[in-house]
Structures are given as C-alpha cells and as structure tokens.
Amino acid sequence: MTKKFIKYSAGLALVSLLAACSDGLFGGNPPQTSDVQPGSALPSPQPVATFQVTVSNLTNGQPMSPAAIIAHQTGFRVFEIGAPASVALEVLAEGGNNADLLALAEDNINVITTASGAGPIPPGQSEVISFEFEERFLRNATFSVSTMLVNTNDAITGVNTINIETLEIGDSITRRGVAYDAGTEADDEMAIYIPGPAGGGEGFNAERDDQVNAVTMHTGVVTQHDGLVTSALNGQHKFDNPVIQVRIERIE
C-alpha cells in the first residue's frame, strides 16, 4: 500500500483537468478543437511540410487524455510490445499526462517534432492537431500518436510509426488503433487508481505492480457489471478494439 503516497504533481494537475472534462462528457459540451501547434520556430524561409492530424475517440465511455503526437524517424519508438514501458510512457499511461513522453521525444535525435492535443477527447469526439517541419526531414519520416483511456489503470492506445514520407499535399492516411496495457499498474479498477471521471483517483505512481512489466494487448475492463464488485467502472466503460481512429492529411 506504499504506492498511494508517491504522487506526480503534473499527474495531479491532470486529474483536475479530467474532472473538468467530465462535465463536457456528460453535459454535452461541443467538441474541442486545438489551435495549431507548430514545431520550433524556423530560422529562415525553408520549404515546410504541414500535417493535420484528426484523432477520433471510437469508444462509448473512455475519454482519452491529451494526445501526444511525435513525428520521427524509425529509430524512435513510443513502446515495443513485450518490453517494459519507459517511465515517460508510464506517466502518460497511468495519469494521462503527455509532458514527459513529449520531452523524452524532443531529446531523441530521431525525433523531428512533437505536438500536443489541447485537452481530453471525449467518446465520440475528435480533435484536430497540426504539426510541421522542414521538407528536408521528410525522408523516412513517420509519426506516432499516444493517449490514455482515462477510465482505466494504465490502458493506452494510438498508432505507431505510420510512414508519411510519400504523402503529397492533399493526400491522407487513416488508421485505427487497439488498446494496449502499459504493464505498469495492476488493473484493479479501483477508484483511487482510476484518474478519469469514473474514479477521480491518482495518476502516475512509480511502483510497477502489473502482472508483467511489459507492454501487452489490453484484456479489456471487467467492471462491476461483470462481477468485479470493487471496480469503479460499469458496463458503459467497457471497450472493444479498435478504440481510436487517426487520420493524417498533408495540407502544405
């Protein structure tokens, strides 16, 4: 029970963000659209490639945390199935905070640029997020999107290493993604460990107490309706794959 006391301040900030989001989820607020988040400022006029990413939540009851978008060469991966998650990914997977993952990416020589969603994406809603980089970085360019299913202990989804090298202006690619278990937290579904509106519990915790310390496919949530009486979740929070749709279009 030591895990309760190690908390991550940014993760706590997200909890309140998600709490605010729950009003939107159940109150029927309009979808949120982010402002364009360009990469680092360009020193001089260079040919630029601009991409518009539409992230859509396909679930019934799993808000998704602010998306982390990373444009990169194949030398970078957000995670590998069967390998332990990075601490930065754990921060996202347990608390929905993408800051550490984006910082980790920015420090990687294989990363071209990053962008963040403006806020959580409620079920059935989409967010449009843009990024750009100099055209000379297009060779072998790919991109990945990562987000947390916040009414879980440590479920993540997204798409990984989608090649955008050959996208011409006006071309688009649409992919769907499945749910993964980050393997960093036991899937007890207890309110105190569910950061989303169904639980209001803690986010990141450094302890690793999942069955295996490795990223795997997610097995889904059990919920109290399926007999897990200590679960904070109900049947509305169940999900099946795919859970996310990502469309990328080159607009410049």
Added chain:
Amino acid sequence: MRKLILGVAASAMLAPAANAVDFDVEITNLTNGIYFTPFLAAAHTEGNNLFVTGQPASASLQAMAEGGDISGLVSDVQALGATYVANPAGGLLAPATSTTFNMNTDGTNNTRLSIVSMLLPTNDAFAGLNAITIPTEPGTYVYNVNAYDAGTEANDEILNGGGAPGVPGMPADPGGLAGTGGTGVAGTDFNTNVHIHRGSIGDSDPNGGKSDLDSSVHRWLNPVVRVTITVN
C-alpha cells in the same frame, strides 16, 4: 463527319466502365453465439457512407440496427444509384455460417462497397463494412468487419420484442438461449454517436438478474464478420 465520330469515340472512352468489376462476395459470421439479420450489400459511388463513426446514425441505419429492418437503407442506396444485394442469406445468418453472392458494377461508377447487418440478440449493435474501395485486379481480398453501436438505444439487454426504432429492448433471440426477467443493464449510451460497440454484459441468471443475455454465450470480440471478395 469525322469530328462527330471522334466525339463519339471519346465519350465512349470516358464512360465509367473503367471501374466496372464483376465480383463474388462471401459473408461469414465469425461469432460463436450471435445471429445476423438480413444483410444489405451496396456498391455505391465514392463520398457516400451508410454510417460515419462520431456522427449520429441516420433514421434508416437506426431501423436496421435496432430491428434488422433494411428497407429504409435499400431506399437510400437506390436513390444513390447503387448496385445492391438485399438479404443474400434469405434470412438470418447463424454463427459460423456463410452466404455468397455475385455483384457486377458494369456501367456504373459504384467503386465503393458497404455491408451492414444487425447483431442478434442486441439492442442496437450492427456489423459494418464502411465504403471500402472495391478491388479491380482479379484475386481474392479479405476484410475483417467490426461491430458498432448505433448509439440510438440504451443497451438494456432486455428481450421484449422491441425492434422498432425508438422502442427499448431487444427484438429477438434466434438461438433461444436468452433468459427473461432481467431488470436492465444500462441506460442511454454515454456516446450517442455511432461508435465501436463495447460488447454485451449478460449474466448467469436465466430468470432474472440485470440482463436477459447469457454472459457465457452472447459475447463477442471484434472482428465479428469476414467479407471475402473474389474479383473475377
């Protein structure tokens, strides 16, 4: 006179026959305990969809998803000039069975294929192949199809014959393994737009409990249908 002949030849070359294709479609029920209502398979023009995730279901889609009634969708695709086949299985498609039929889009611009059917017993689940590009090269092409929730009806899992749009409850249990007396699992969907179905809950009490579904029978994971296209 020469100009006129050239004009005729040019218009013939511009005719939409370039995308015409003669193909066979096999639809397979991949589930263990779910039946499918009469399918609608429609080859239609690009830019049209029978459903879009994240958007509300049309009234025609709702009628199909809640009660298996494809008549509204048939009218819709007729208005699009679609090439379509309605009810190829001649009724329900049972678990682990298939139905096969031919389609020919000769003389049309119907380059996209959509296929839909309701899952029984559910409140408003449907399988949907969404406007895939019909392959034109001879060969065999396989598509896995997911189960969607139309978002139009609460998934109460109560078997009461309710199949008309807006009427709560599930219309039928073809396998005869559902129970009675359930009190109702869930209220209105959190997501009232078309979305990936979260699955059924069920319970193990045939004479009561929350659900009339059997939690060990009426389950599925995606994909629920396989569509195999053979271009001749």
